[in-house]
Amino acid sequence: xxxxxxxxxxxxxxxxxxxxxxxxxxxxxxxxxxxxxxxxxxxxxxxxxxxxxxxxxxxxxxxxxxxxxxxxxxxxxxxxxxxxxxxxxxxxxxxxxxxxxxxxxxxxxxxxxxxxxxxxxxxxxxxxxxxxxxxxxxxxxxxxxxxxxxxxxxxxxxxxxxxxxxxxxxxxxxxxxxxxxxxxxxxxxxxxxxxxxxxxxxxxxxxxxxxxxxxxxxxxxxxxxxxxxxxxxxxxxxxxxxxxxxxxxxxxxxxxxxxxxxxxxxxxxxxxxxxxxxxxxxxxxxxxxxxxxxxxxxxxxxxxxxxxxxxxxxxxxxxxxxxxxxxxxx
Numbered sequence: 001x002x003x004x005x006x007x008x009x010x011x012x013x014x015x016x017x018x019x020x021x022x023x024x025x026x027x028x029x030x031x032x033x034x035x036x037x038x039x040x041x042x043x044x045x046x047x048x049x050x051x052x053x054x055x056x057x058x059x060x061x062x063x064x065x066x067x068x069x070x071x072x073x074x075x076x077x078x079x080x081x082x083x084x085x086x087x088x089x090x091x092x093x094x095x096x097x098x099x100x101x102x103x104x105x106x107x108x109x110x111x112x113x114x115x116x117x118x119x120x121x122x123x124x125x126x127x128x129x130x131x132x133x134x135x136x137x138x139x140x141x142x143x144x145x146x147x148x149x150x151x152x153x154x155x156x157x158x159x160x161x162x163x164x165x166x167x168x169x170x171x172x173x174x175x176x177x178x179x180x181x182x183x184x185x186x187x188x189x190x191x192x193x194x195x196x197x198x199x200x201x202x203x204x205x206x207x208x209x210x211x212x213x214x215x216x217x218x219x220x221x222x223x224x225x226x227x228x229x230x231x232x233x234x235x236x237x238x239x240x241x242x243x244x245x246x247x248x249x250x251x252x253x254x255x256x257x258x259x260x261x262x263x264x265x266x267x268x269x270x271x272x273x274x275x276x277x278x279x280x281x282x283x284x285x286x287x288x289x290x291x292x293x294x295x296x297x298x299x300x301x302x303x304x305x306x307x308x309x310x311x312x313x314x315x316x317x318x319x320x321x322x323x324x325x326x327x328x329x330x
Contacts, residue, residue: 040086081208227282
């Protein structure tokens with residue numbers, strides 16, 4: 001289990017579901033939408049090319065190209081990030097579109113100034129590149145994953161395509177830097193938790209932002225970030241980033257514990273985002289140490305035996321360099 005320094009402990013299983021995603025308890029009264037909320041949703045639906053034919057309680061009958069649809073809008077409202085306002089139809093449309101499995105229409109965020117605050121960094125498994133996602137902009141990163149940019153928080157948010165970048169007049173790396181700055185404003189030290197019974201390990205979890213891309217902002221997010229030694233991390237799901245900050249000469253015991261815990265979680269996670277360990281450090285550029293994280297894959301061989309499973313580490317390459325930093329080998 002993990003515990004937050006200023007909050008009661010929560011179970012390890014809770015790391016894989018955001019509190020906002022939890023279903024209402026049996027007998028909980030349904031949310032009753034106010035007239036203001038209904039009006040806000042109607043404008044958002046209009047921005048998405050749909051219109052409300054009629055309301056019955058909290059259910060809206062929606063007209064769209066494919067025909068009519070009865071939609072429980074109170075359910076959409078419960079799934080929105082905390083503090084979402086209905087006063088901005090464009091913002092509401094950005095959040096609602098992925099919930100309805102829709103691509104965001106081009107005219108909703110036609111200008112960069114309108115889109116800037118919505119951009120977020122994302123980590124994508126290539127296996128997700130199907131259907132509309134094939135047209136998204138992406139770049140290769142560590143352990144076979146891709147880095148991408150979403151429009152809005154959440155794992156189902158629309159992903160930026162070349163046509164969006166062309167319309168906004170920016171390149172991918174510039175948009176990705178904006179996205180990382182936005183994530184810095186959303187992920188805060190309060191979202192970093194200590195993991196019980198695991199020396200030095202931290203877990204990054206947020207109610208509405210995927211935590212996996214936190215690796216791109218370790219230099220400003222992690223307390224006492226040391227770019228020379230960096231941190232080892234694992235991302236079993238988009239919602240969870242496990243981190244072991246590395247200090248020179250700290251020994252290999254904490255790393256061994258982190259490896260065991262991570263691989264136990266990989267085995268319990270269906271379709272893990274990534275079942276590998278990564279080492280993030282700064283890089284020396286023109287004689288100066290840049291604290292921005294760069295990533296090195298730590299190859300680990302999983303061995304299955306009759307008595308159980310174990311992992312095998314080769315003390316060479318990136319792993320050898322890490323063990324030397326830890327003081328475990330000469």
